[in-house]
Amino acid sequence: MGGGSDAIVLYPYPGLGHLISMVELGKLLLTHHPSFSITILASTAPTTIAATAKLVASSNDQLTNYIKAVSATNPAINFHHLPIISLPENVNKQNLPFEYARLQIPNILQTLTSNTKALILDMFCDALFDVAKDLNIPTFFFYTSAGRSLAVLINIPTFHRTVNSLSDYGDTPISIPGMPPLPVTTLPKLLFDRSTNFYKSFLSMSTHMAISDGIILNTFDLLEERALKALRAGLCLPNQPTPPIFTVGPLISGRSGDNDEHESLKWLNNQPKDSVVFLCFGSMGVFSIKQLEAMALGLEKSGQRFLWVVRNPPIEELGVEDPSLEDILPKGFVERTKERGLVVRKWAPQVEVLSHDSVGGFVTHCGWNSVLEAVCNGVPMVAWPLYAEQKLSRIFLVEEMKVAVGVKENETGFVSAEELEKKVKELMDSERGEEIRGRVLEFRNGGVKAKEEGGSSIASLAELAQLWKQN
Template identity: 55%
Template sequence: MEDAIVLYPSPAIGHLISMVELGKLILTHHPSFSIQILIVTAPYNTGSTAPYINRVSATIPAITFHHLPTVSLPLQSDSPHYETLAFDFLRLNNPHVHQALISISQNSTVHALIIDGFCTPAMTVAADLKIPAYYFHTSGAYWLATFLYLPTIHRNTTKSFKDLNNTYLDIPGVPPILATDMPNPILDRTDKAYQRVLNISIHYPKSAGIIVNTFQSLEARAVKTISEGLCVPDQPTPPLYCIGPLIATHHGTGGGDGGTHECLMWLDSQPSRSVVFLCFGSLGLLSEEQLKEIAVGLERSGHRFMWVVRSPPSDQSRSFLAPPEPDLESLLPKGFLERTRERGLVVKSWAPQVAVLSHDSVGGFVTHCGWNSVLEAVCAGQPMVAWPLYAEQKNNMLVLVEELKLALRMTESDDGFVSAAEVEKRVRELMDSEEGKLIRNQMETQRGEARAAMRKGGSSRVALAELVRNWNMVSVESNLI
């Protein structure tokens, strides 16, 4: 019987890739394990993950992907949030998860089931099969602190976050955040999405441990506060394992080799630290009006730029399907591509972000503040302009700007629109100003800290070793029963 760890990610690209990178990390330092990964096919846009999965399957024999049977789910829902659909879809997968775990157990000793928050329904499956269940938190420790404290906030007020105007939430270990800046799916406590998220936050402390894609020195205050139990005041907090930064150096999720080659070749011809890179994540879609405004701001800034443009969603509220390839001539201002041809490159839909951020020609990053993108920027030492779009990204922005001093804030109007003047201002500030220079210096410091954390004896390597030690102890104890 071989020793196995089973990973069960939700299908969204940021969650799945982070989870697979966790599996690769475990194998690198503890190759006696096999990694078994459960894959579901979602009825909504998750980003293109198939090329990445195929590449890992072909190159790492110790990782096995188990594609679970397709679950049909009607797209009708009285919640406007895709998160509700994701929760309900993954709950319906429980029988297949149960069967997969039994099948894997025929030839392996399963030491742990690692899930992300969306896969919380599988906690009952793990309990039935007496397999220790761990959460892999794919965002940072500051958001984890907020998330763990959500049940306490829920008990202490009867109002929805959307109705707590001008009210700052006092959350242990976290900078004060406006209640109305909490993620959209949880702004209304009567919405199903809020109820699902609350349920997940209640289950986190019931796990055997929480694995976080961060490193201790980056989010020291939040890590300390969580570890001291201040975010879960009514029960014990499970062990916390900060094992990051985990980033996929090449995940091949679009664009093809030609597109990859083209944009990196273009960067090769640009001066050092001269290009600002704009990218808003696999699921970050902006309106046509907003795209035109960004174009005007970039043109006026006078700076070199590389900008990844995706087609606007056909329906902003329910972008379940992948958008088509963008028609740049119709989406961007007339003549923009020609006028900026000498100093700008617009890339359709996808670019190899890690390679771009690591390129010597890139000097700054305008980002949606998805946690994977934040870690990629830290590992590349790239100062950021924070422009959050969805999920916990406003919380991430607050931490990056106010607490960690790693980003400038992109200021929106009340309806979430960003003007050309604001884009121009922030690009110039990032690339030219003294404040931009200070952020760059702070980023360089964190880049060194990230490398130190992942070296032998570093905080993340020590945390991983402790996690594996606990898996082995559980196995020994269960074998003695």
């Protein structure tokens, strides 16, 4: 692996969003520091859990196709394919992301050689941390979300020590330097039940992050100025130093090159500039039929042009594996809105869509890759978080960065038709919407400058490369 040159080994979690960011990091390193060899440990998720086997198999196909495309255009990136492993029967399914990396340890050990200058881990690949430390390999984490959510994540051990449960905070917001006050309800649900293996894995991972050789972030200084200053000054971790923070973003995938004929792009070609609101919620953005119906009514009543990517509702709701649009959307909706709206099933080329002149707004689940893609294309957002750290992201997007309006959901997470209508109109047709658009454009320009020679992200990357060369 990697011949005699200094090898940097990257280990992403086997999910497309995680892999794409790691590949972009590898490309960036090779562009600016070609003396390193880049090896990415590629794996596919096991498909042995029957309920999700079809979804996982489809995701694995996407991973395989993506890796083939990258290998064809970037031969300097070496993909080391880890073997497919079968899961033990007693494996904790909820803790699968962390368990999978642990089960791969024997295979990964064979790939680490004496010329490995650094191992870069995805947060879910934390099982490798102690192994790498035992081998004296400098170990870094590549955190694929915002710097602000990192400031919360590395405080999990502090919360663990100082309160019996996060619920103890009640109505008192959590205070972390460089951050707005955070209602405890915005923290990921998995952090509230300390009895689960998933919580224990998160606690271990956040503990390791705080003592790692460094944390690499897919962000740029201008986008998160206040939080990054606090992190770098060591203010976010009480009573212990913060590891070096390296901001190398924005890292987003380029155009895929083979989607020019996708129906969504053909349709967008015939719409006025900045007139279309794009709704897309990531690979796990699945809604109930009731919620889909409310979304359809909200879009219809808003009067705005829209491009909406609709995934099937949970199969148990309909008992049909591949329902028609008529089965899941209000009767006559597609016909009534065909002059100003397009509904696309399951997938659209998001990067190409967001970079299209006709798109003027983005209703998003607040996944960080999607946020960066919107920012880099100057597209303002409606923030509709669904899971993980996305409620935190909504606070950052709306209150700190001021690049989005946020939807309000009820206690069960349901967003009404009236709420979506109101927020889409506000984004696309109001003074506040114009202010948000101007702010996003400032960040877009800042992101371009960060990646130019002399920019903050290229300087941060150089600092990282220097550290590896000294080892």
